[in-house]
Amino acid sequence: MAFHLLTIILVIVGLLSSFGSSFDPSPFQDFCIAANESKAAVFVNGKFCKDPKLATADDFFLAGLNVSGNPLPGLGSSVNSVDVNRLAGLNTLGISMVRADFAPYGLIPPHTHPRATELIVVIEGTLYVGFLAPDTTNPMKTRSFTKILSKGDVFVIPQGLIHFQYNVGHTNATVFAAFNSQNSGLIVVGSELFGSNPPLVDDVLSKAFQLDKKMVATLQGLFS
Ligand code: MN
Secondary structure, three states: OHHHHHHHHHHHHHHHHHHHOOOOOOOOOOOOOOOOOHHHOOOEOEOOOOOHHHOOHHHHOOOOOOOOOEEEOOOOEEEEEEOOOOOHHHOOOOOEEEEEEEOOOOEEEEEEOOOOOEEEEEEEOOEEEEEEEEEOOEEEEEEEEEEEEOOOOEEEEOOOOOEEEEEOOOOOEEEEEEEOOOOOOOEEHHHHHHOOOOOOOHHHHHHHHOOOHHHHHHHHHHHO
């Protein structure tokens, strides 16, 4: 009897582990539409791999993180991102990084990375950073987790949660952040909702955010 029970347990464990290894792979980008014609199939989930025999050191190298990157208009911040789209050697490695710079009171507005947790370290300045998470006792309510960070401080933002960074110091600030994805993704909440193309029907935004439609139109104008 004990033998049979052990056999059954082993079979169940074996089945579970084979199911576990047969899950679909995680997506490497926002979407990857199936193409029936091979001529149209120009993307895979991620990027094609170069023939290893043709690899060079430059495939693993990128210069330029000693300076700030592209400014975010009107926000006093800039982002210099190193993901698989800029550094081809990152393909399939599950990691990327970013440098962000802030003028005094500069902001990286509320956003999420759908495919990565973010680990920040402050190199210079003083930042108010935080993320939002559903209250486990009531999913319609939200908890905020915020800190004032100084030089050398580290903060982790769990995957997919809305977060921000705001320079509360009187000097410039610089952070570096690591992501556990080759292509973390970026969803900026305000522009995603109010700046989409084509715009969402105003009734959706009006009801969702309890705004009158004139205010919805104003916000759509600001973000588009
Ligand atoms: Mn982020």
